[in-house]
Amino acid sequence: MRRTIIVAGGGPAGLSFACALAGSPHRVVVIEPQAQAALAAPAPDGREIALTRRSEAILKEMGVWQSFPADAIHPLCEARVLNGASPFAMQIGPERGDSLGNLVSNHVIRAGLYAAIEDQPNVELRCGRRVVEPRIGETGVAVTLDDGSELVGDLLIAADSRFSKLRDALGIDASVTRFGHTMLVCRIAHTLPHRHTSTEWFDHGRTVALLPLAEGTSGLVVTLANDEAREVCALEGAALEHRMAGFLGQRWGQVTLLTKPTPYPLAMTFAERFAGPRCALIGDTAVGMHPVTAHGFNFGLLGAWRLGQLVGQAADPGAAHLLSRYARQHRLATLPLYEATRQLVKLYTDDRLLARPIRAGVLRLGALPPVRRIMGRLLSQDAAA
Numbered sequence: 001m002r003r004t005i006i007v008a009g010g011g012p013a014g015l016s017f018a019c020a021l022a023g024s025p026h027r028v029v030v031i032e033p034q035a036q037a038a039l040a041a042p043a044p045d046g047r048e049i050a051l052t053r054r055s056e057a058i059l060k061e062m063g064v065w066q067s068f069p070a071d072a073i074h075p076l077c078e079a080r081v082l083n084g085a086s087p088f089a090m091q092i093g094p095e096r097g098d099s100l101g102n103l104v105s106n107h108v109i110r111a112g113l114y115a116a117i118e119d120q121p122n123v124e125l126r127c128g129r130r131v132v133e134p135r136i137g138e139t140g141v142a143v144t145l146d147d148g149s150e151l152v153g154d155l156l157i158a159a160d161s162r163f164s165k166l167r168d169a170l171g172i173d174a175s176v177t178r179f180g181h182t183m184l185v186c187r188i189a190h191t192l193p194h195r196h197t198s199t200e201w202f203d204h205g206r207t208v209a210l211l212p213l214a215e216g217t218s219g220l221v222v223t224l225a226n227d228e229a230r231e232v233c234a235l236e237g238a239a240l241e242h243r244m245a246g247f248l249g250q251r252w253g254q255v256t257l258l259t260k261p262t263p264y265p266l267a268m269t270f271a272e273r274f275a276g277p278r279c280a281l282i283g284d285t286a287v288g289m290h291p292v293t294a295h296g297f298n299f300g301l302l303g304a305w306r307l308g309q310l311v312g313q314a315a316d317p318g319a320a321h322l323l324s325r326y327a328r329q330h331r332l333a334t335l336p337l338y339e340a341t342r343q344l345v346k347l348y349t350d351d352r353l354l355a356r357p358i359r360a361g362v363l364r365l366g367a368l369p370p371v372r373r374i375m376g377r378l379l380s381q382d383a384a385a
Contacts, residue, residue, distance in 0.1 A: 002027055003317050006143055006151055008131040008166050009159030010039055012106075013283020013300040015113035017157060019062040020308025022120040026317055029124045029151060030117075031143075036127040039114045046185035046262040047106040048211045048219035050076055050198070050294035056102065058305045059112075067112040074103040074213045077196040099196075103211055103219070109297070131160075134169055134279070141278050141318070155311065155318035156279040159304075162269040162288030170279055177268040177342055182229035183291060184222045184261035186244065187213070191253030194218055199251075200292065207292070208247050217258070221291065222247050223266065233263055266290060268345075270338055274330050275323035280307060287334045293341045303330045 003026045007014045010032025021028050032039060051059070059065040077099045079092040094100050117123045126145075133144040134156055141156045158166040167174060194212035201208040206228075211219035222244065224232065232243055245255035269288035274281045283300035290296075307326045311317035 003155075004029060004151075004153035005155045005157065005311070005317055006131075006141065006153040007031065007157040007159060008143070009157075009161070009283070009285070010034065010125065010127070011159060011161070011283065012110055012113060012297060013285070013304050014157070014159035015039075015110070015117060016062070016301050016304035017159065017282055017308055018117045018120075018123050019064060019113060020305050021312050022062070022117055022123060024122060024308075024312040026312070027122055027124065027153075029126060029153070031126045031129050031131055031145065031151075033130045034127060036125060039125070039127065040111070040118070042107040042110045042114075044105060044107045044259070046187070046219075046259060047264075048103045048185075048213065049106050049109060049297045050101055050103055050211070051109075052101045052295075052298050053099075055298045055301050058301055059109075062113075062116055062305075064109075064112040064116045067115050068104060068108055071214070072104055072108045075099045075196050076101050076103055076198055076212065078198075080197055080199045082199065082201045103198075103213060106297075131166055134166060136170070136277050136279060138277070154278065154316065155323075157307075158279065158281045158285045159283045160285060162267065162284035164281075164285040167271060167281060167285055170276060172271055172273055172276060172281065174269045174271045179266045179268075179290075179345065180226055181223050181266045182226050183264045183266055184224065184229055184232060184244075185264065186220050186261040187217060187258040188220045188244070189217050189256040189258055190248075191216070192251075194252070201251075203247075203249075206247060209292075210248075210252065218252070220244065220248075222261070226265070229263055233261060268338070268342055270335070274303075274327035277320065278318040278323075280323050280326060282307060286330065287338060289338065290341050290345050292345055293337060295337060295341075299334050302333065306330060 005026050005028050007017055007028060007030045010030045014030055018028050018030050056065060079100060129145045129147060131143045132146050135142045140152060140154050142150060142152045143156065144150050158164055158170065160166050193215065194210065196212045198212060199210045207223040209221040211221065213219060235243055241257040244257055244261065248255060267288065268290050271281050271286050274286045282303045286303060287299050289299060306329060310322045310326050314322055
């Protein structure tokens with residue numbers, strides 16, 4: 001008997017899960033509030049995604065990586081981390097090979113995921129709709145959509161953002177950490193070379209990251225207190241360019257703003273459980289990461305792929321033992337780095353005089369060869385998974 005899996009959310013995690021089930025015997029229905037045209041050709045949103053080599057392998061297995069234009073893939077060979085005005089930098093390189101991974105724009109990834117499932121006979125898209133009421137039974141699930149229609153299936157997947165209303169409706173709590181900061185992302189041109197090295201600079205009062213793209217071009221990420229971020233976003237023209245360039249402290253020469261900054265308020269979320277009776281959480285709905293360790297998409301892709309492998313050929317995709325296995329594996333894969341990231345962000349956004357020597361000491365500790373090797377393995381391969 002053919003089974004039906006309902007996926008609430010057609011973002012990167014929901015589409016990744018659908019890709020993982022492409023060609024399976026199950027019917028996969030993806031419900032997404034956006035119009036189909038927005039999924040097929042997503043607009044640039046300023047975000048550059050650092051893909052680990054493991055994520056690259058998964059995307060290749062899905063047939064997604066092959067659709068990326070060659071000039072949209074940018075190698076990330078090394079990462080540098082600085083603290084305040086100190087010239088000392090912790091440097092992280094790959095444990096093996098010549099790169100930690102690659103940078104690909106978020107909208108390019110989303111377009112590739114959509115293209116991979118667009119013509120799959122077992123995948124159905126229902127765009128312009130959202131789930132408003134889930135009902136879970138012992139042998140199946142049913143959902144009511146915002147147009148009053150109903151859909152019945154065997155498994156419900158929640159993939160509707162880190163502030164998921166569906167997660168709440170399923171009775172699953174989540175830990176939420178709000179930082180009172182906003183991330184501004186844009187593209188810049190600069191005159192000094194980036195050497196395919198990302199730089200994370202924990203300055204006092206702000207965090208600055210440079211993500212290397214084409215030569216002379218980078219993604220710029222500036223994290224500011226919410227009020228200051230709103231003030232920056234209100235600027236225009238030369239005043240805006242001067243303000244954004246000033247955050248870099250002339251480290252990359254003359255800077256030209258290529259796109260206007262897009263703001264993203266920062267929060268981390270972690271669901272108390274990743275599965276329940278005939279339901280599972282994936283992507284940010286399960287684990288919403290802070291971008292400082294660049295693992296949000298990678299964790300979301302890994303979870304979607306792992307769950308897809310477990311249920312794709314199962315006689316009953318909503319079987320409790322399969323969902324429990326997924327929840328256990330994905331929690332072990334994500335919780336250690338989630339907690340480490342949360343504490344790291346708290347430390348490096350603490351500008352009290354007492355915290356400054358601790359910040360410097362942690363950075364020096366991270367530069368020790370054994371720690372540096374572990375960091376390189378985590379950043380390039382998601383070895384914690």
